[in-house]
Amino acid sequence: MKLEGKVALVTGSSQGIGQAIAIRFAQAGAKVVINYRSHPEGAEATLSKVQSAGGECHLAEGYCDNDRGYAVGADLGMVEDVQRLIQAGIDHYGQLDILVNNAGIEKHAPFEAVTEADYEAVLNVNIKGVFFATQAMVRHLKATQRTGRIINISSVHEDLPFPNFTAYCVSKGGLKMLTRNLAVELGPLGITINNVAPGAIETPINTKLLNDPDTGVTKI
Ligand SMILES: NC(=O)c1ccc[n+]([C@@H]2O[C@H](COP(=O)([O-])OP(=O)(O)OC[C@H]3O[C@@H](n4cnc5c(N)ncnc54)[C@H](O)[C@@H]3O)[C@@H](O)[C@H]2O)c1
Numbered sequence: 001m002k003l004e005g006k007v008a009l010v011t012g013s014s015q016g017i018g019q020a021i022a023i024r025f026a027q028a029g030a031k032v033v034i035n036y037r038s039h040p041e042g043a044e045a046t047l048s049k050v051q052s053a054g055g056e057c058h059l060a061e062g063y064c065d066n067d068r069g070y071a072v073g074a075d076l077g078m079v080e081d082v083q084r085l086i087q088a089g090i091d092h093y094g095q096l097d098i099l100v101n102n103a104g105i106e107k108h109a110p111f112e113a114v115t116e117a118d119y120e121a122v123l124n125v126n127i128k129g130v131f132f133a134t135q136a137m138v139r140h141l142k143a144t145q146r147t148g149r150i151i152n153i154s155s156v157h158e159d160l161p162f163p164n165f166t167a168y169c170v171s172k173g174g175l176k177m178l179t180r181n182l183a184v185e186l187g188p189l190g191i192t193i194n195n196v197a198p199g200a201i202e203t204p205i206n207t208k209l210l211n212d213p214d215t216g217v218t219k220i
Helices: 016-027 040-052 079-093 116-143 166-189
Strands: 007-010 031-036 058-060 063-065 069-073 098-101 148-153 191-196
Touching: 007 016, 007 079, 016 031, 016 040, 016 098, 031 040, 031 079, 040 069, 069 079, 079 116, 098 116, 116 148, 116 166, 116 191, 148 166, 166 191
Parallel strands: 007 031, 007 098, 031 069, 098 148, 148 191
Antiparallel strands: 058 063, 063 069
């Protein structure tokens, strides 16, 4: 994979799958906009690994900056933060070519116990944030008359039932339909959009669940 000259923005890249994607993109030569919500130290760890892929890290006022990576704090559950994040990447590097909608959360509760706050938290990050990040990216690509790549980190639970995680399944099912719809709408513009739907990978999102012998969840 050769990504020299490309700029990729990876949401939720201060840990887990998003961090691994950011590092891999840097290894392939891309400049990477790293996003974190509340853990700048996680973004620093990503930056330092991006640095070992070729960049130098400069840390200033809560964010890191180097020639391969740039870290921006933004809450993907808030549309104004989402738009500010995309604009920060464009302002810093002059362009974005790849958007990875990776940030995601899940809340474990039996259906009858799900609160409105938890429902909104999951849907806001996993689908509303993706919707408006993608919209801001598409506006940028259209305004600059360039093609681009959008990659959504969905889940096997876009299709596969997962009892006690109904809001999560609703969000990932919605993400699948968003992706299918936009693939048709944006394809003629040279903008591709794809879902990657992983099975269980041990990261901070599910360490507790995967190590609880009573859940019956299988590690793969
Ligand atoms: N780990 C798995 O087994 C698995 C399986 C299928 C899909 N996924 C999906 O992969 C993606 C990454 O998950 P992970 O396993 O790395 O989990 P993780 O908890 O390690 O990482 C999630 C990332 O999202 C970020 N995030 C959460 N809420 C945010 C917000 N409001 N604003 C900005 N960032 C926010 C977190 O800071 C973190 O960096 C998620 O979309 C998840 O649904 C994970």
